[in-house]
Amino acid sequence: MSRPYTVRVAEDPADREACFAVRKEVFVVEQGVAEDIEYDAHDAVAVHVLAVRADGVPLGTGRLLHGEAAAAKTGGDPAVGSLGRLAVSREARGLGVGAALVRAIEDAARARGLTAVDLHAQTHALGFYERLGYEAYGPEFPDAGLPHRAMRRSL
Numbered sequence: 001m002s003r004p005y006t007v008r009v010a011e012d013p014a015d016r017e018a019c020f021a022v023r024k025e026v027f028v029v030e031q032g033v034a035e036d037i038e039y040d041a042h043d044a045v046a047v048h049v050l051a052v053r054a055d056g057v058p059l060g061t062g063r064l065l066h067g068e069a070a071a072a073k074t075g076g077d078p079a080v081g082s083l084g085r086l087a088v089s090r091e092a093r094g095l096g097v098g099a100a101l102v103r104a105i106e107d108a109a110r111a112r113g114l115t116a117v118d119l120h121a122q123t124h125a126l127g128f129y130e131r132l133g134y135e136a137y138g139p140e141f142p143d144a145g146l147p148h149r150a151m152r153r154s155l
Helices: 013-030 067-074 097-111 123-131
Strands: 005-009 047-053 058-065 080-088 116-122 135-143 146-154
Touching: 005 097, 013 047, 013 058, 013 080, 047 097, 058 067, 058 097, 067 080, 067 116, 080 097, 097 116, 097 123, 116 123, 123 135, 123 146
Parallel strands: 080 116
Antiparallel strands: 005 047, 047 058, 058 080, 116 146, 135 146
8 A cells, every 4th residue: 555645855955844844833833842942953964854745745754863963862872873853743643654754764874874773752652662663761851841761773
């Protein structure tokens, strides 16, 4: 069965703006994250992935940090990337968009020679990531006022 959307690395400015628009819709509008902390210096160096409907409407996004940008989130291991800012628009939830984005980020990590991917999951999303092979570690902690756990998957 073919998917009603495609997932690709966001290469051009229009793709990146689409990524930021989905993040704003999900994190800032829906979850109340302050806009000034949603976007950061890492956006300039991250690998962004984008899911778009056949008619071009953006449905979801996520990003991969690697190297120096990921060090603070991964315990400093240069072989570990950091998956973050995974967001799927309300209308696209339940279509497999989130899982497709995670797999695209893992592919981007493998292409860069990384051996594992870390992430900080909102606690309500732990089951989603566990089904994709991630394992939680460490205590729960707040991030942007929401409870999170660290998770990792070896590639």
